[in-house]
Amino acid sequence: MSVGSSLMKKSALAVILSLFSLNVMAEQPKSFEIHNTKIDAKVETCPKSEMDLAKEILELELAGMRYLRSKPECFESITAKYVHTSKNPDEAVESLVQVVDGSDKIESLNYDKKFFSYKVVFSVTSKDGKSFKDSFSFMTSAKAGAKKPKRGCALISASPDKVYVKASCL
DSSP: OOHHHHHHHHHHHHHHHHHHHHHHHHTSOTTOOOOBOEEOTTOOBOOSOHHHHHHHHHHHHHTTTTOTTSOHHHHHTOEESSBOOBOOOOGGGGGEEEEOTTOOEEEEEEEETTTTEEEEEEEEEBTTSOEEEEEEEEEESSOTTSBOOTTBSEEEEEOOSSEEEEGGGO
């Protein structure tokens, strides 16, 4: 094999790979935009109660943080105090539950010493009247009542098994 032939094969492979990567990027859903939450800049300290963090994370979930086809205005209308996040697709979108507005309830909040995180168990009622119980976990990035870090007071470490979105946001 000559040097010229080897170079031609390498450049042909590079062209094919670049065309493939352009094609993959072009196939991303057109509706996918990252909608960053508005941050309440007046809040300078983290809450003294982790329950406030749990409530805010659940509110973001119900607004459609993990579901591409939810109304962007639901997510964009939230002004977060403590949790900085963005709207991102999730692998659980096949398991969408349309939640009745106001039916959400946090059942428990417990600290998991093994994973250094808080596990939140919550319940909701679906549009068709079924009750669901699920959980998510978050880690704090500052001590309770401490100065709020730029990236927020908490990081979501485990999402619920299903995607829960208020029916009004679909």
